[in-house]
Amino acid sequence: MSLLLSYFRPDTSTAAGTLLAPAHWRPVEILFWLLAASLFWLAPSKVLLLNEIAILALFVLSLDLILGYAGIVSLGHGAFFGLGAYVAGLLGKHGFTDPILGLFVAGAAAGLLGFVTSFLLLRGSDLTKLMVTLGVALILRELANKFSNITGGADGLTGVTIGPVLGLFDFDIFGKTAYAYSLTVLFILFYVARRLVNSPYGLLLRAIKGNSLRTGAMGVPTNRRLVQIYTIAAVYAGIAGALLAQTSQFVSLDVLDFHRSADALLILVLGGSGHLWGAVIGSIAFKFMYDYLAAITPQYWQFWLGLVLVLIVLFGRGGILGFVQKARDWLAYRKGSAR
């Protein structure tokens, strides 16, 4: 018991302790995952929505890896999501129905596209990067539209069959298997990403974001690292797309729509970038805001969304998590000055 407590209160009096502290899981993080898992039983009527949130969170998480950690801005991250969705859908349509296999192949395909296109991002300003990523996504969407004999074009890809997960769990119409499946994949990839961002490699990415002139002067092959993380993020996004294709057993051109890339960026700003958790919290907030606002003002919900976004960028740098951090700092300060 005391061992457990000491884990949650890392010793920050030593140099190693302060470095290691962020890697320690906080109780609230563990609570979050337990709660997310328990919703499978507690809110069976909401699992379809929860499945969408889990997929969205994974997609936004992948954007956080490049934007929040490595500082690469992108307006076309949806390209990898869409490619992953089509690859997984096509596999299912052509008899390769194993979902896990689908995830791997979709992730690999998206990763390959990420690797190749990353070289376009090594030079130029943020504006160049925005345009290049946007351009790649537009090209991919047009290709999917053009080759409608393969992708189904505007009608979408139908006849996608996905077998049971691990040969055991069939996808049901209520979305229970879908949620369990997506949440598990999200958790595993979140865990891996969490290890990565707290490792020397993660510190290196933050350093590159902060000052790439200095990392070069430290002996870091900065471009190689950027190519790597862009590829990893593309794999993540491709897997998110595959999850959507598999759990809905359908793929339409919508997966490559510009709004996906834009939403991801918006959600990350909403939740707070460079935290991993910002992607998750932002996705939840976004989906609920969407549901709530769309119900009361179906036509104008984007107005309110836009307003929230403007307010956050102007006054609440750091998004929801930034706000939580500020509130905690303020409480700690009050507690300190009361004494």
Added chain:
Amino acid sequence: MNAVLETQNLSKAFGGLVATNDVSFKLPAGARHALIGPNGAGKTTLVNLLTGVLQPTSGRILLKGEDITSLPSYQRVKRGLARTFQINQLFAELTPLQHIVLAISEREGAATGWWRPVGSRSDIVDEAEALLRQLTLTDVRDQRTETIAYGKQRLLEIAVALAAKPAVLLLDEPAAGVPETERHQILDVIAALPAEVTLLLIEHDMQLVFRFAKTISVLVNGGLFVEGPAAEIARDERVKKVYLGEEAVNV
């Protein structure tokens, strides 16, 4: 004498402005060499050429006899050439400890470890702590770098370069902007470096220059003006003229 760092007819033009003009010089192993010259003489440009931040218009650069002219910055660092920047180039959001741990990790090939958390290699943490202590940065160890005093940031700038354990270190005005009283601390740190490390110091404060340097080069309008032992340069009338109205040469 054996040159560790050498340039041959090095030139750099920015459009019509020749910032480095046919510079050929040799830095022998273990040198304590100062590079001086008026503002805009091309000192920083020369360091940028040496470290690969800029590509020369013409000429060659040799490090330990190897032609490094077209190597990217990071590969020059791997071969033992490090520098500090005239204007701090630090990571505003990271702590000094994180700076040093990262620099040591990169040197040790441990910066690509992506599973075990930062801080789990105790040898790296210990070395980082020792370096921070040596540069009197222990008290700001865990603060975000943008919040620490400017003088301390200058020391961190040097510490990051030292963490690479360079064979050749180029210091571009390490004491620039540092209050008079703290300048000597920076020079003490530099003076305490192992004798086998080759040092090139760019500095405007002549007191510091003559305290540090055994040899001096004077750069004017991008070209080498004079070179020689410190004492000779101090007596040189032409050098005094170049600096006239800038700073009095007092030795």
